[in-house]
Amino acid sequence: MQTVPITEELLRGALDLEQTARGHLPHRLPAWARAQYVDPQTDMVDTQPSGVRLVFRTAATVIELDTLPTKRDYIGAPPRPDGVYDVLVDGKLTTQLTAPDGNVITIDLMTGTTDTRDGTAQTLRIEDLPAVPKTVEIWLPHDETTELVALRTDSPVEPVRPRARRxxxxGSSISHGSNATHPTGTWPALVAAAADVDLLNLGFGGSAYLQPFYARTIRDTPADLISLKLGINIVNSDSLRLRTFTPGVHGFLDTIRDGHPDTPLLIVSSILCPIHEHTPGPTGWNLEALAEGKLAFTATGNPDEVAAGKLTLSVIRAELERVVAQRALTDPNLHYLDGRTLYGAADNAAHPLLDDLHPDAATHQVMADRFVEYAFSPKGPFASS
Structure with a gap:
């Protein structure tokens, strides 16, 4: 076995690869952006490598990857399953692995206190591969911080050219992949596979509320297609009012257009979320569910305050549609999609949101199919030229 240096040319879906004491930590935000916030939630989801994968070509029959995951244990909530590593050979899912040990952060949801226990690196062994040149993709767990310690193979590797369109x-946690069961099962990953595009997933659970550093990151990142799924985290956090939301959207789009003036840009509003359709945030824990060992959320805002500018999903959808229609008069490559097209009332009746916020794994596939049908259709905003 030979050690293969873990370099950025083998890594897709990350914008920075930090050298750590144990190995390399992929980030989905660049270092300059991480310096512009002090927020444990954004720190956590930045290092949860949704859409991040090692990609290389090799004739190896055995591959070993040493990783150091960081797991999160929420006191009073159901235990989280170990993150899954999806191994694809020439585009087909062939193996799924887990790393059961690692660092553990214990979080008390009621007090907000945390405790950290250091763990050991795990070796994932992929064997019995065909001894012919092939493209191997190792997708890292979408919801588990993962340090890459070492990569070994029994045959040389070489980087692979990305797909033609990036x-x-x-988006928010749903784009990040909440309640998907494995990394290639998130709806953005399913879309990318079906549409044959190279994915950079900047979906950050609980952390998407028009922060300017996201817009500048997108502005400065090569892209052939751009989509923004906006709304739910702004309501969750109760962070904006209608008076500030509208200029915030304009500013976000202005910044992206500074770097991508003509790139197809699709704005997607939130999928149906009954607790926040007409009730503003903030979102709180459902204490009755927690007492029963279940994780669920509730809307804690007052609907009577909507008239004074508090935001609900219904208000945000209407304003996003209006803003896009206004801007599209001079920006023909700007488009709008109502998120309820991806998951609406009929879907909620058949497959209710598991915790009143996030869809189940099967719904990720439904959302992906519908997004592809709309965005990548011959007349869709992402149609091939």
């Missing part, structure tokens, strides 16, 4: 997608 799709940069920004």
């Amino acid at each position: 799709w940069v997608h920004h």
